[in-house]
Amino acid sequence: xxxxxxxxxxxxxxxxxxxxxxxxxxxxxxxxxxxxxxxxxxxxxxxxxxxxxxxxxxxxxxxxxxxxxxxxxxxxxxxxxxxxxxxxxxxxxxxxxxxxxxxxxxxxxxxxxxxxxxxxxxxxxxxxxxxxxxxxxxxxxxxxxxxxxxxxxxxxxxxxxxxxxxxxxxxxxxxxxxxxxxxxxxxxxxxxxxxxxxxxxxxxxxxxxxxxxxxxxxxxxxxxxxxxxxxxxxxxxxxxxxxxxxxxxxxxxxxxxxxxxxxxxxxxxxxxxxxxxxxxxxxxxxxxxxxxxxxxxxxxxxxxxxxxxxxxxxxxxxxxxxxxxxxxxxxxxxxxxxxxxxx
Numbered sequence: 001x002x003x004x005x006x007x008x009x010x011x012x013x014x015x016x017x018x019x020x021x022x023x024x025x026x027x028x029x030x031x032x033x034x035x036x037x038x039x040x041x042x043x044x045x046x047x048x049x050x051x052x053x054x055x056x057x058x059x060x061x062x063x064x065x066x067x068x069x070x071x072x073x074x075x076x077x078x079x080x081x082x083x084x085x086x087x088x089x090x091x092x093x094x095x096x097x098x099x100x101x102x103x104x105x106x107x108x109x110x111x112x113x114x115x116x117x118x119x120x121x122x123x124x125x126x127x128x129x130x131x132x133x134x135x136x137x138x139x140x141x142x143x144x145x146x147x148x149x150x151x152x153x154x155x156x157x158x159x160x161x162x163x164x165x166x167x168x169x170x171x172x173x174x175x176x177x178x179x180x181x182x183x184x185x186x187x188x189x190x191x192x193x194x195x196x197x198x199x200x201x202x203x204x205x206x207x208x209x210x211x212x213x214x215x216x217x218x219x220x221x222x223x224x225x226x227x228x229x230x231x232x233x234x235x236x237x238x239x240x241x242x243x244x245x246x247x248x249x250x251x252x253x254x255x256x257x258x259x260x261x262x263x264x265x266x267x268x269x270x271x272x273x274x275x276x277x278x279x280x281x282x283x284x285x286x287x288x289x290x291x292x293x294x295x296x297x298x299x300x301x302x303x304x305x306x307x308x309x310x311x312x313x314x315x316x317x318x319x320x321x322x323x324x325x326x327x328x329x330x331x332x333x334x335x336x337x338x339x340x341x342x343x
Contacts, residue, residue, distance in 0.1 A: 198216070265323075
C-alpha cells in the first residue's frame, strides 16, 4: 500500500512500447538532432494550439530551475508560494542556476492569488540598486496541496504579471492531473491566461524519466539550449527522452493517466470520509490530505502502508498526505480503508 508518491509507481505500457521501438530503430543523430526530438515542436504546438519551443530534460528540478534561469536576471526575484516545490524541495537549484532570489508568499489552499502578489510587489523596492528586482511569478499546477488554479485565477495573475513587466512560469509537474480536473484545453489553462513558460511533467504520470520545458514565445528560449547543456541536461541519446514525451501526449494518454490517478484519490477520500476521517484540503487531483489519530497512522504503517506526515503530530492527531497514481491498485485502496475502519 504505497501512497507516498505517484513517483513510486512504474511506467505506462504505451511509453515502454515506444521506448522499445526507439531502441530497435535505425541509428540517429545525438544531442537532439534526431527526427523524434525535432518532431516534438510540432507535436506540442498542436497540443497547445500555437507555435512553441519545447526542450526535453530528465528531471522536474532541471525543468523548473532552467526555465526560471531563462526568465530571471541574477539580480532578480521569483515570487512563488511558500510551500511550493521550487521553494522548498529542490535543494536551491532554481537559485543555483539563475542566481535569483526566491520569495515565498502565503496563499490559501496552496495557491497564490493576484491580490496577495500585488501586495508583495507593492512592498518591494523597485529600481533600488540595493534590492533584488521582481522578475518572475511561479505557480504550481497542481499545487503542493493538490489544488488546482482555475483559468480565471491564472488570468488574473497573468494580467498582473503583464502590468508589472514580469514573466509567468508554471510548474506543471502534475499538469496532467490538473488538466484532467479542469476539463479545459491546455491552451486555455496556460498561454491564453498569460503563462510564458511551462514545466511540463511526465514522470509523475507514467514516464520512466522525462519532462519538458515549453516556451509559448520561442523568443524567450533564445539561450535555453546553452543553459540546458551547461546544466548537464543535453542528453546524448535525446531521442529516448523524446520518445517518452511523444507517446505521452499521443491520443490523450497523458490526460487518461491524470484522470485515472485523480479518480483513485476521489475514491480514497470518499472512503475515508465515510469512516469519519477529516479531509484537510480539497481533493481536486491525486492528493488526499487526511487528519488521522497518531495511533491510527502508526497502525497503518505497521500493516504496510507507506505515506508521509505533512505536519508534525499535535494533540494526538497528524495530517498525512496520501498520493495516488495511474497504477495504484484498487485492492490497496480497499485494504487501506478496511484498516482505517477497523480502528
